[in-house]
Amino acid sequence: MDAPEVQSIETSTENLPPQDDEQDKAIDECLDIQIPNQDRSQRKQVGFSSIRHKILVFYPGSKQTAGCEGSVLLDDTSTFTGEKTATPNKDSVRGFEVIDAIKENVEKACPSTVSCADILTLAARESVYLTGGPYWPVPLGRRDGLTANKAAANELPSPFEPLKNITAKFISKGLDLKDVVVLSGAHTIGFAQCFTFKQRLFDFDGAGNPDPTLDASLLTNLRTVCPNQNDSDTNLASLDATTTNKFDNNYFKNLVNNSGLLQSDQALMGDNTTALFVMNYSKFPFLFSRDFGISMVKMGNIGVLTGQDGEIRKNCRMVN
Numbered sequence: 095m096d097a098p099e100v101q102s103i104e105t106s107t108e109n110l111p112p113q114d115d116e117q118d119k120a121i122d123e124c125l126d127i128q129i130p131n132q133d134r135s136q137r138k139q140v141g142f143s144s145i146r147h148k149i150l151v152f153y154p155g156s157k158q159t160a161g162c163e164g165s166v167l168l169d170d171t172s173t174f175t176g177e178k179t180a181t182p183n184k185d186s187v188r189g190f191e192v193i194d195a196i197k198e199n200v201e202k203a204c205p206s207t208v209s210c211a212d213i214l215t216l217a218a219r220e221s222v223y224l225t226g227g228p229y230w231p232v233p234l235g236r237r238d239g240l241t242a243n244k245a246a247a248n249e250l251p252s253p254f255e256p257l258k259n260i261t262a263k264f265i266s267k268g269l270d271l272k273d274v275v276v277l278s279g280a281h282t283i284g285f286a287q288c289f290t291f292k293q294r295l296f297d298f299d300g301a302g303n304p305d306p307t308l309d310a311s312l313l314t315n316l317r318t319v320c321p322n323q324n325d326s327d328t329n330l331a332s333l334d335a336t337t338t339n340k341f342d343n344n345y346f347k348n349l350v351n352n353s354g355l356l357q358s359d360q361a362l363m364g365d366n367t368t369a370l371f372v373m374n375y376s377k378f379p380f381l382f383s384r385d386f387g388i389s390m391v392k393m394g395n396i397g398v399l400t401g402q403d404g405e406i407r408k409n410c411r412m413v414n
């Protein structure tokens with residue numbers, strides 16, 4: 095089913111801390127200039143028609159460290175090391191040049207008005223929508239941070255850690271168990287490098303056996319994509335092998351069928367509470383769509399800077 099036609103970019107500041115009305119108006123007007131209401135081709139530019147580009151914006155790396163203040167976009171400087179080379183982001187967070195291009199256009203139309211953090215958050219929403227997923231109102235008015243935090247970025251959830259550790263990291267940011275499950279549904283699109291799941295394929299238990307929770311035919315396919323040698327580490331496999339480029343609920347159906355790619359994905363079936371959420375999302379796509387939007391708004395409000403804090407960066411790669 096095609097995603098419903100949307101006539102305008104929905105923006106809202108409902109869930110963000112109160113701030114200057116004039117600033118809200120300026121942001122809305124600026125986005126109206128940039129994104130004419132009925133011009134879908136322009137919206138596509140904002141929302142990344144290319145699957146390879148969606149990730150940076152969408153990956154929680156930008157959200158779960160210090161928060162949603164665009165720190166992940168900063169390049170290294172003489173005073174701090176940026177987050178782009180933090181272990182969980184390395185070779186994984188992509189699409190910086192797309193954000194640069196959007197920012198350049200927005201700056202031309204309305205200088206110093208729309209932050210990189212807002213651009214990132216909008217682009218995440220657009221990339222979901224343009225791959226057939228839900229659409230949700232995005233509260234705007236974030237300001238950009240003045241520094242990056244590589245150490246905090248290194249604390250992002252890892253696919254190798256137990257579910258309880260991952261959950262604890264989400265909870266420490268004000269999210270809950272349902273958010274963990276529904277946001278993991280983002281793995282309905284995109285790819286993972288072999289090294290992020292290869293240990294499941296060959297010697298999971300130290301006795302030369304694969305992960306017993308991995309479907310046998312998926313195992314065979316994955317061993318072809320990721321042969322047991324170091325030079326296959328950066329090969330890519332679909333996170334959702336059934337519909338890689340479509341934002342649907344097949345990720346959850348895969349988990350029910352033992353076909354989750356990452357160990358951390360399949361682990362959601364190993365706990366009664368998370369498994370119940372998975373079963374429900376696998377059966378009810380609209381429930382997944384609704385809850386995903388709600389959790390994205392929650393995640394998008396973590397660590398937001400407003401008012402006089404931070405700045406509106408002119409170039410997303412560096413502080414002004």
Ligand code: HEM
Nearest residue numbers: 149152153154186251252253277280284285286287290358
């Ligand atoms: C629950 C904890 C999570 C873990 C452990 C995790 C782990 C990973 C890993 C290891 C990859 C592959 C990266 C690579 O090989 O380059 C990946 C990809 C991805 N993740 Fe997550 N992730 C988590 C949560 C999320 C959330 C909350 C979202 C978004 C809401 C998300 C969105 C994505 C997307 C879209 C990709 C595909 C990247 C691409 O195609 O380039 N992930 N994730």
